[in-house]
Amino acid sequence: MRKLIVFFTFITSLFNTYGQSLDFAIINDKDGFVHVRNSKQLINDNIIDKLDNGFVINYFERDGLWIAIRYEKNDAEISGFILRDRLRDFTSFQEVQGRSEKSNEYKLFNRNVEIVVSDKVFNASEHSIMYYEIYKGVIERIEGKEIYGTDGDLPKREYNALEVKINGIKVVMPKGAIQNLFEPTIEYTVAYFDEKSQTLYIRSDNSDWSASYAVIWVIEKGKFKQRCVGVTRPFKGVK
Known part of the structure; x- marks a missing residue:
């Protein structure tokens, strides 16, 4: 009984912290920016x-002209509101449709882009817990x-690498790009490429059975720009 109480307390805390949304969009305003309020x-x-x-946000709670958003900036988590018509869906760009798969590795590719994402068994001795x-x-x-990706238990799997080439040139990905993301489901990785701005959006939807999340990595003009994580509410009955 005690473990059950601990589990639901943890889930409640998770929901209160992150809200409920796996939706992402790109800031797109005629003025070139938006104010968060x-x-x-x-x-x-x-x-x-x-x-x-061009900045990517996680959004939820539409209310009339407004929409609630959250994002990370300078290692801080920020939540607020913007006008809902100041967003663009990144799926409007060309999808990277080439796919191949082998053990613990998934590849996406087209004439501009090559993405290889891999995972491995989580080794607790390699981490500070x-x-x-x-x-x-x-x-x-x-x-x-x-x-991200567990309900407080030791993760079973973690990302091994995220390797990206754009127009044949390797992108340098920081260590933090895949850090603290667990239970990856690499076969659910998708990508979209905006040729005009030379921006690549890579999305992965991951989870164990109770702690779903999604992550988007943004690469602009061959350089890593941003990571945005969205977390969904594990149980509908928890408030």
Whole structure:
């Protein structure tokens, strides 16, 4: 019974932290940027941030002209509101449709792009793992970071590598691009390429049975630009 209580407490905390959405979009405004606000009003006093066109956000809770968003910027998680017509769907760009698969490796490709994503067994000895003090045996952080893809148990699998080439040139991907993302489902990786801006959007939907999440990596003009993670609510009955 105690383990069940701990599990539901953890799930509740996860939902309260991240909300419920696996939807992403690109900032696209005629002015070249949008203001993020802490309330659904067009007033100067509620502006908390400014996002340039091309920035990817996780969105949810549509309400009339407004939409709630969340994103990471400068290692901080930010939530707020923007006008909902200031977004563009990245799936409007050309999908990278070539696919091949072998053990623990999945490849996407077309004439411009080559993406190879791989996973491996999670080895706890290679990681710094921190557990909750009050919930014994429930993981709080790995490498000091929030964890995605598990409900507090040790992950079973993790990303091994994300390798990208655009027009034959290898993109340098930072270590943090795949860090703290667990239980990857590499065969559910998709990608879209905007030839005009030379921007690649790679999306992967991952989870174990109770902690679904999605991640988008953005690469612009051959350089890694951004990672955005969205997390869904595990159980409908939890509030």
